[in-house]
Amino acid sequence: MATMRINLRKIQWLALIAALSCIGWADSWDQLKTTAGAITSVQADFVQEKHMPILTKPLVSKGVFYYQAPRAVRWEYQWPVQSIVAMYNGNVRRFVAAGGQGFTEESGGGLQAMQVVMEEITHWLAGRFDDNPMFQVRLEPGRCIVLVPKEEAFQKVIQRIVLNLGQQPGVIRSVVIYESENAFTQLTFSHTVLNARIEDDLFKKIP
Protein backbone atom coordinates (compact mmCIF):
# COMPACT_ATOMS: atom_id res chain seq x y z
CA MET A 1 0.00 0.00 0.00
CA ALA A 2 2.88 2.33 0.76
CA THR A 3 4.23 1.73 -2.75
CA MET A 4 0.83 2.47 -4.19
CA ARG A 5 0.65 5.74 -2.26
CA ILE A 6 4.04 6.77 -3.50
CA ASN A 7 3.11 5.90 -7.07
CA LEU A 8 -0.15 7.84 -6.92
CA ARG A 9 1.64 10.91 -5.68
CA LYS A 10 4.26 10.37 -8.28
CA ILE A 11 1.75 10.22 -11.11
CA GLN A 12 0.00 13.30 -9.84
CA TRP A 13 3.13 15.36 -9.75
CA LEU A 14 4.41 13.98 -12.98
CA ALA A 15 1.16 15.09 -14.50
CA LEU A 16 1.12 18.54 -12.99
CA ILE A 17 4.60 19.55 -13.82
CA ALA A 18 5.21 17.58 -16.95
CA ALA A 19 3.93 20.55 -18.87
CA LEU A 20 6.64 22.75 -17.56
CA SER A 21 9.29 20.30 -18.50
CA CYS A 22 8.24 20.65 -22.09
CA ILE A 23 9.94 23.93 -22.40
CA GLY A 24 11.05 23.86 -25.96
CA TRP A 25 8.77 24.34 -28.91
CA ALA A 26 9.32 21.39 -31.21
CA ASP A 27 7.83 19.00 -33.70
CA SER A 28 10.12 16.11 -32.85
CA TRP A 29 11.68 14.63 -29.74
CA ASP A 30 15.12 15.59 -30.92
CA GLN A 31 14.13 19.23 -31.36
CA LEU A 32 12.43 19.17 -28.01
CA LYS A 33 15.50 17.83 -26.25
CA THR A 34 17.82 20.22 -28.00
CA THR A 35 15.73 23.24 -27.10
CA ALA A 36 15.22 22.11 -23.53
CA GLY A 37 18.94 21.77 -23.04
CA ALA A 38 19.36 25.51 -23.50
CA ILE A 39 16.90 26.45 -20.78
CA THR A 40 18.35 27.60 -17.47
CA SER A 41 15.16 28.74 -15.77
CA VAL A 42 11.39 28.91 -16.19
CA GLN A 43 8.81 30.95 -14.37
CA ALA A 44 5.12 31.14 -15.20
CA ASP A 45 1.74 31.99 -13.74
CA PHE A 46 -0.93 29.31 -13.89
CA VAL A 47 -4.66 28.93 -13.47
CA GLN A 48 -5.93 25.51 -12.50
CA GLU A 49 -9.51 24.49 -13.25
CA LYS A 50 -10.95 21.32 -11.82
CA HIS A 51 -13.87 20.01 -13.87
CA MET A 52 -16.18 17.32 -12.54
CA PRO A 53 -19.75 16.43 -13.42
CA ILE A 54 -21.01 17.28 -9.94
CA LEU A 55 -19.44 20.71 -9.83
CA THR A 56 -21.78 23.54 -10.73
CA LYS A 57 -18.73 25.46 -11.91
CA PRO A 58 -15.04 24.58 -12.18
CA LEU A 59 -12.99 24.79 -9.02
CA VAL A 60 -10.36 27.42 -9.75
CA SER A 61 -6.90 27.80 -8.22
CA LYS A 62 -4.08 30.16 -9.17
CA GLY A 63 -0.36 30.19 -8.60
CA VAL A 64 3.16 30.43 -9.94
CA PHE A 65 5.86 27.96 -10.96
CA TYR A 66 9.63 28.39 -10.87
CA TYR A 67 12.44 26.18 -12.09
CA GLN A 68 16.15 26.86 -11.90
CA ALA A 69 18.57 24.43 -13.51
CA PRO A 70 19.77 21.99 -12.54
CA ARG A 71 17.69 20.93 -9.53
CA ALA A 72 15.58 23.70 -8.02
CA VAL A 73 11.78 23.77 -8.33
CA ARG A 74 9.05 25.78 -6.61
CA TRP A 75 5.39 24.97 -7.32
CA GLU A 76 3.24 27.51 -5.53
CA TYR A 77 -0.53 27.83 -5.22
CA GLN A 78 -1.54 31.32 -4.14
CA TRP A 79 -5.35 31.12 -4.21
CA PRO A 80 -7.68 29.97 -2.71
CA VAL A 81 -5.31 27.88 -0.59
CA GLN A 82 -1.67 28.87 -0.28
CA SER A 83 0.60 25.89 -0.78
CA ILE A 84 4.26 25.61 -1.73
CA VAL A 85 6.27 22.56 -2.67
CA ALA A 86 9.91 23.44 -3.10
CA MET A 87 12.99 21.42 -3.96
CA TYR A 88 16.55 22.61 -3.49
CA ASN A 89 19.58 20.35 -3.75
CA GLY A 90 17.34 17.34 -3.76
CA ASN A 91 15.58 18.28 -0.51
CA VAL A 92 11.80 18.62 -0.93
CA ARG A 93 9.60 20.48 1.57
CA ARG A 94 5.92 21.31 1.58
CA PHE A 95 4.21 24.25 3.28
CA VAL A 96 0.52 25.05 3.47
CA ALA A 97 -1.25 28.12 4.84
CA ALA A 98 -4.87 27.10 5.33
CA GLY A 99 -7.59 28.90 7.21
CA GLY A 100 -6.01 32.31 7.00
CA GLN A 101 -3.08 31.28 9.16
CA GLY A 102 0.62 31.34 8.37
CA PHE A 103 2.53 28.65 6.53
CA THR A 104 3.13 25.42 8.37
CA GLU A 105 5.23 22.57 7.09
CA GLU A 106 3.48 19.35 6.18
CA SER A 107 5.75 16.36 6.22
CA GLY A 108 3.39 13.44 5.76
CA GLY A 109 4.01 10.24 3.87
CA GLY A 110 3.41 11.89 0.53
CA LEU A 111 6.51 14.04 0.84
CA GLN A 112 8.90 11.17 0.25
CA ALA A 113 7.12 10.35 -2.98
CA MET A 114 7.24 13.99 -3.97
CA GLN A 115 10.97 14.01 -3.51
CA VAL A 116 11.25 11.26 -6.10
CA VAL A 117 8.89 13.03 -8.44
CA MET A 118 10.56 16.42 -8.16
CA GLU A 119 13.86 14.80 -9.04
CA GLU A 120 12.25 13.37 -12.13
CA ILE A 121 10.84 16.75 -13.05
CA THR A 122 14.30 18.17 -13.23
CA HIS A 123 15.28 15.34 -15.54
CA TRP A 124 12.40 16.26 -17.79
CA LEU A 125 13.28 19.91 -17.68
CA ALA A 126 16.63 18.85 -19.00
CA GLY A 127 14.82 17.47 -22.02
CA ARG A 128 14.76 13.77 -21.17
CA PHE A 129 11.03 13.86 -21.53
CA ASP A 130 10.28 10.47 -23.00
CA ASP A 131 12.60 8.60 -20.68
CA ASN A 132 10.02 7.91 -18.01
CA PRO A 133 9.06 4.24 -18.12
CA MET A 134 5.76 4.91 -16.36
CA PHE A 135 4.21 6.53 -19.42
CA GLN A 136 3.73 5.83 -23.07
CA VAL A 137 4.48 9.21 -24.58
CA ARG A 138 3.59 10.39 -28.05
CA LEU A 139 4.15 13.66 -29.81
CA GLU A 140 1.17 14.62 -31.92
CA PRO A 141 0.83 17.24 -34.65
CA GLY A 142 0.06 20.72 -33.40
CA ARG A 143 2.68 20.62 -30.66
CA CYS A 144 0.65 18.29 -28.52
CA ILE A 145 2.13 15.66 -26.24
CA VAL A 146 0.04 12.84 -24.84
CA LEU A 147 1.16 10.74 -21.89
CA VAL A 148 -0.68 7.55 -21.08
CA PRO A 149 0.18 5.55 -17.95
CA LYS A 150 1.36 2.09 -18.91
CA GLU A 151 0.02 0.28 -15.89
CA GLU A 152 -3.67 -0.43 -15.68
CA ALA A 153 -3.77 0.46 -12.00
CA PHE A 154 -2.40 3.92 -12.80
CA GLN A 155 -4.85 4.40 -15.64
CA LYS A 156 -7.63 4.08 -13.09
CA VAL A 157 -6.16 7.09 -11.34
CA ILE A 158 -5.10 9.12 -14.34
CA GLN A 159 -6.38 8.18 -17.78
CA ARG A 160 -4.07 10.42 -19.76
CA ILE A 161 -2.27 13.76 -19.76
CA VAL A 162 -2.37 16.15 -22.68
CA LEU A 163 0.20 18.91 -22.98
CA ASN A 164 -0.31 21.75 -25.43
CA LEU A 165 2.80 23.69 -26.32
CA GLY A 166 2.69 27.32 -27.27
CA GLN A 167 3.99 28.74 -30.52
CA GLN A 168 6.92 30.41 -28.83
CA PRO A 169 9.72 28.01 -27.96
CA GLY A 170 9.75 27.34 -24.27
CA VAL A 171 6.15 28.31 -23.65
CA ILE A 172 3.58 25.83 -22.53
CA ARG A 173 -0.01 26.79 -23.21
CA SER A 174 -1.87 24.26 -21.12
CA VAL A 175 -1.89 20.80 -19.62
CA VAL A 176 -4.98 18.72 -19.13
CA ILE A 177 -4.98 15.77 -16.74
CA TYR A 178 -7.84 13.38 -17.38
CA GLU A 179 -9.03 11.21 -14.51
CA SER A 180 -11.97 10.16 -16.70
CA GLU A 181 -13.53 11.56 -19.86
CA ASN A 182 -15.60 14.10 -17.91
CA ALA A 183 -13.39 14.67 -14.86
CA PHE A 184 -10.20 16.52 -15.55
CA THR A 185 -7.83 19.19 -14.30
CA GLN A 186 -6.73 21.90 -16.70
CA LEU A 187 -3.71 24.08 -16.05
CA THR A 188 -3.33 27.14 -18.25
CA PHE A 189 0.00 28.95 -18.15
CA SER A 190 0.70 32.59 -18.85
CA HIS A 191 3.40 35.22 -18.49
CA THR A 192 6.11 32.61 -19.02
CA VAL A 193 9.63 33.92 -18.60
CA LEU A 194 12.61 31.84 -19.67
CA ASN A 195 16.23 32.02 -18.60
CA ALA A 196 15.79 34.87 -16.13
CA ARG A 197 17.92 34.91 -13.00
CA ILE A 198 16.03 33.44 -10.04
CA GLU A 199 17.52 33.86 -6.57
CA ASP A 200 18.29 30.63 -4.74
CA ASP A 201 16.40 31.92 -1.71
CA LEU A 202 13.15 31.47 -3.59
CA PHE A 203 13.70 27.72 -3.35
CA LYS A 204 15.41 27.64 0.05
CA LYS A 205 13.56 30.13 2.21
CA ILE A 206 9.88 29.37 2.44
CA PRO A 207 7.86 31.66 4.70
Place this chain on the structure above:
Amino acid sequence: MRITSLILCLPLMLASCSHLPEIRPAENVAADRDAQCRAIFPTGRWQLVHSIEMLPPAGSKQTVMGVVQLSSEKRTFHCVLMTIEGLVLFEADFNGAVTIERALPPLDMPGMADGIARDISLIFLAPEEPCAEAGFLKDGGWVCRHPSADGGDEDIVVQPDGRWEIGCYDKNRRLTRSVAPLAKEDVHAGGWPSRVMLKAYGLGGYELRMSLIEADYLGK
Protein backbone atom coordinates in the same frame (compact mmCIF):
# COMPACT_ATOMS: atom_id res chain seq x y z
CA MET B 1 8.39 3.41 24.04
CA ARG B 2 5.33 4.80 22.26
CA ILE B 3 3.19 1.88 23.38
CA THR B 4 4.37 2.33 26.96
CA SER B 5 3.47 6.00 26.82
CA LEU B 6 0.09 5.13 25.40
CA ILE B 7 -0.65 2.68 28.20
CA LEU B 8 0.45 5.20 30.80
CA CYS B 9 -1.76 7.86 29.26
CA LEU B 10 -4.78 5.62 28.85
CA PRO B 11 -6.27 6.20 32.30
CA LEU B 12 -5.88 9.94 31.80
CA MET B 13 -7.50 9.75 28.38
CA LEU B 14 -10.44 7.76 29.69
CA ALA B 15 -10.82 10.08 32.65
CA SER B 16 -10.86 13.07 30.34
CA CYS B 17 -13.69 11.70 28.18
CA SER B 18 -16.74 13.92 28.24
CA HIS B 19 -20.08 12.40 29.03
CA LEU B 20 -23.60 13.32 28.06
CA PRO B 21 -24.37 16.47 30.03
CA GLU B 22 -27.35 16.81 32.28
CA ILE B 23 -30.26 18.87 31.00
CA ARG B 24 -32.21 21.21 33.25
CA PRO B 25 -35.78 21.27 32.00
CA ALA B 26 -37.04 24.72 31.19
CA GLU B 27 -40.45 26.22 31.67
CA ASN B 28 -42.12 28.75 29.44
CA VAL B 29 -39.68 28.14 26.67
CA ALA B 30 -40.21 29.93 23.40
CA ALA B 31 -41.43 27.67 20.62
CA ASP B 32 -38.61 28.69 18.30
CA ARG B 33 -35.91 27.05 20.43
CA ASP B 34 -35.89 23.86 18.36
CA ALA B 35 -35.84 25.91 15.18
CA GLN B 36 -32.86 27.79 16.59
CA CYS B 37 -31.00 24.51 16.99
CA ARG B 38 -31.84 23.44 13.45
CA ALA B 39 -30.91 26.83 12.03
CA ILE B 40 -27.22 26.02 12.31
CA PHE B 41 -27.56 23.60 9.38
CA PRO B 42 -27.88 24.53 5.69
CA THR B 43 -31.43 24.49 4.33
CA GLY B 44 -32.08 23.58 0.71
CA ARG B 45 -29.52 22.44 -1.83
CA TRP B 46 -25.99 23.76 -1.47
CA GLN B 47 -22.56 23.24 -2.90
CA LEU B 48 -19.86 23.95 -0.33
CA VAL B 49 -16.12 23.99 -0.97
CA HIS B 50 -13.70 23.83 1.96
CA SER B 51 -10.02 23.47 2.53
CA ILE B 52 -9.65 20.77 5.16
CA GLU B 53 -6.71 20.42 7.50
CA MET B 54 -6.65 16.82 8.67
CA LEU B 55 -4.76 16.26 11.89
CA PRO B 56 -4.32 12.53 12.42
CA PRO B 57 -3.59 10.98 15.84
CA ALA B 58 0.03 10.57 14.76
CA GLY B 59 2.04 12.17 12.02
CA SER B 60 1.88 15.43 10.17
CA LYS B 61 -1.16 17.46 9.26
CA GLN B 62 -2.38 17.11 5.67
CA THR B 63 -4.43 19.69 3.81
CA VAL B 64 -6.96 18.69 1.14
CA MET B 65 -9.91 20.26 -0.63
CA GLY B 66 -13.46 19.09 0.05
CA VAL B 67 -16.58 19.59 -2.03
CA VAL B 68 -20.01 18.72 -0.68
CA GLN B 69 -23.21 19.00 -2.67
CA LEU B 70 -26.10 18.39 -0.32
CA SER B 71 -29.86 18.42 -0.05
CA SER B 72 -31.20 19.08 3.43
CA GLU B 73 -34.70 17.97 2.47
CA LYS B 74 -33.62 14.61 1.03
CA ARG B 75 -30.79 14.21 3.53
CA THR B 76 -28.44 13.24 0.72
CA PHE B 77 -25.05 14.47 -0.39
CA HIS B 78 -22.27 13.90 -2.88
CA CYS B 79 -18.78 14.50 -1.57
CA VAL B 80 -15.33 14.80 -3.09
CA LEU B 81 -11.95 14.99 -1.38
CA MET B 82 -9.06 16.06 -3.57
CA THR B 83 -5.50 17.24 -3.22
CA ILE B 84 -4.74 20.92 -3.64
CA GLU B 85 -3.32 19.90 -7.01
CA GLY B 86 -6.72 18.54 -8.05
CA LEU B 87 -6.24 14.79 -7.83
CA VAL B 88 -9.48 13.23 -6.57
CA LEU B 89 -8.74 11.00 -3.58
CA PHE B 90 -12.28 10.13 -2.62
CA GLU B 91 -15.71 10.54 -4.16
CA ALA B 92 -18.95 9.11 -2.84
CA ASP B 93 -22.71 9.48 -2.77
CA PHE B 94 -24.71 9.31 0.42
CA ASN B 95 -28.36 8.41 0.17
CA GLY B 96 -28.94 6.68 3.47
CA ALA B 97 -26.08 4.37 2.50
CA VAL B 98 -22.70 5.22 1.02
CA THR B 99 -21.89 4.51 -2.62
CA ILE B 100 -18.19 4.90 -3.29
CA GLU B 101 -17.30 6.18 -6.74
CA ARG B 102 -13.58 6.51 -6.16
CA ALA B 103 -11.28 5.90 -3.20
CA LEU B 104 -7.51 5.97 -3.42
CA PRO B 105 -5.27 4.61 -0.65
CA PRO B 106 -5.46 5.14 2.29
CA LEU B 107 -9.06 6.32 1.90
CA ASP B 108 -10.05 2.90 0.55
CA MET B 109 -9.59 1.25 3.94
CA PRO B 110 -12.61 -0.62 5.34
CA GLY B 111 -14.90 1.68 7.28
CA MET B 112 -13.27 4.83 5.95
CA ALA B 113 -16.13 5.79 3.63
CA ASP B 114 -18.72 5.28 6.36
CA GLY B 115 -16.62 7.39 8.70
CA ILE B 116 -16.35 10.21 6.17
CA ALA B 117 -20.09 10.08 5.51
CA ARG B 118 -20.82 10.13 9.24
CA ASP B 119 -18.64 13.20 9.77
CA ILE B 120 -20.20 15.04 6.84
CA SER B 121 -23.70 14.20 8.04
CA LEU B 122 -22.88 15.44 11.51
CA ILE B 123 -21.54 18.75 10.22
CA PHE B 124 -24.06 19.56 7.51
CA LEU B 125 -27.32 17.68 8.09
CA ALA B 126 -29.81 18.31 10.86
CA PRO B 127 -30.51 15.21 12.97
CA GLU B 128 -32.90 12.77 11.36
CA GLU B 129 -34.80 12.07 14.55
CA PRO B 130 -36.89 14.80 16.16
CA CYS B 131 -35.76 16.47 19.35
CA ALA B 132 -36.52 14.13 22.27
CA GLU B 133 -35.37 16.35 25.09
CA ALA B 134 -34.47 20.02 25.45
CA GLY B 135 -33.48 22.43 28.15
CA PHE B 136 -30.57 24.34 29.60
CA LEU B 137 -27.07 23.15 30.37
CA LYS B 138 -25.12 24.22 33.43
CA ASP B 139 -23.35 26.92 31.44
CA GLY B 140 -26.62 28.47 30.30
CA GLY B 141 -26.56 27.03 26.81
CA TRP B 142 -29.77 25.74 25.26
CA VAL B 143 -29.56 22.12 24.18
CA CYS B 144 -31.71 20.10 21.78
CA ARG B 145 -31.09 16.37 22.24
CA HIS B 146 -31.84 13.99 19.37
CA PRO B 147 -31.58 10.21 19.60
CA SER B 148 -29.26 8.57 17.07
CA ALA B 149 -29.82 5.37 15.13
CA ASP B 150 -26.90 3.69 16.95
CA GLY B 151 -28.47 4.21 20.36
CA GLY B 152 -26.52 7.34 21.16
CA ASP B 153 -27.50 10.99 21.18
CA GLU B 154 -26.75 14.10 19.20
CA ASP B 155 -26.78 17.34 21.17
CA ILE B 156 -27.06 20.73 19.54
CA VAL B 157 -26.09 23.45 21.98
CA VAL B 158 -26.76 27.11 21.27
CA GLN B 159 -25.35 29.68 23.68
CA PRO B 160 -27.10 32.95 24.47
CA ASP B 161 -24.50 34.83 22.38
CA GLY B 162 -25.19 32.64 19.34
CA ARG B 163 -22.19 30.33 19.60
CA TRP B 164 -23.11 26.73 18.91
CA GLU B 165 -21.68 23.26 19.23
CA ILE B 166 -22.74 19.79 18.16
CA GLY B 167 -21.90 16.86 20.41
CA CYS B 168 -22.24 13.25 19.36
CA TYR B 169 -22.46 10.65 22.13
CA ASP B 170 -22.38 6.87 21.91
CA LYS B 171 -24.80 4.50 23.64
CA ASN B 172 -22.50 4.58 26.68
CA ARG B 173 -23.02 8.35 26.80
CA ARG B 174 -19.40 9.10 25.95
CA LEU B 175 -18.55 11.97 23.65
CA THR B 176 -17.33 10.63 20.32
CA ARG B 177 -17.46 13.73 18.08
CA SER B 178 -17.85 17.46 18.47
CA VAL B 179 -18.33 20.18 15.88
CA ALA B 180 -18.05 23.92 16.49
CA PRO B 181 -17.12 27.09 14.63
CA LEU B 182 -13.60 28.25 15.37
CA ALA B 183 -14.65 31.88 15.74
CA LYS B 184 -18.15 33.24 16.18
CA GLU B 185 -17.49 36.42 14.26
CA ASP B 186 -15.91 34.68 11.31
CA VAL B 187 -18.95 34.18 9.07
CA HIS B 188 -18.97 33.55 5.31
CA ALA B 189 -21.21 35.65 3.07
CA GLY B 190 -23.49 32.62 2.70
CA GLY B 191 -24.20 32.78 6.42
CA TRP B 192 -22.12 29.73 7.42
CA PRO B 193 -19.13 29.84 9.73
CA SER B 194 -15.95 30.40 7.76
CA ARG B 195 -14.04 27.96 9.92
CA VAL B 196 -15.41 24.85 11.59
CA MET B 197 -13.59 22.22 13.60
CA LEU B 198 -14.63 18.60 14.02
CA LYS B 199 -12.96 16.60 16.76
CA ALA B 200 -13.12 12.83 17.00
CA TYR B 201 -12.29 11.52 20.47
CA GLY B 202 -10.80 8.34 21.83
CA LEU B 203 -7.98 6.19 20.54
CA GLY B 204 -7.37 7.05 16.91
CA GLY B 205 -9.00 10.42 17.43
CA TYR B 206 -8.39 13.18 14.92
CA GLU B 207 -9.28 16.76 14.05
CA LEU B 208 -10.65 18.31 10.88
CA ARG B 209 -10.33 22.08 10.54
CA MET B 210 -12.49 23.21 7.67
CA SER B 211 -12.24 26.63 6.03
CA LEU B 212 -15.09 27.61 3.75
CA ILE B 213 -13.99 28.75 0.30
CA GLU B 214 -17.27 28.82 -1.62
CA ALA B 215 -20.95 28.39 -0.72
CA ASP B 216 -23.34 28.19 -3.66
CA TYR B 217 -27.08 27.91 -3.16
CA LEU B 218 -28.53 25.47 -5.70
CA GLY B 219 -32.22 25.89 -4.89
CA LYS B 220 -34.76 24.13 -2.68
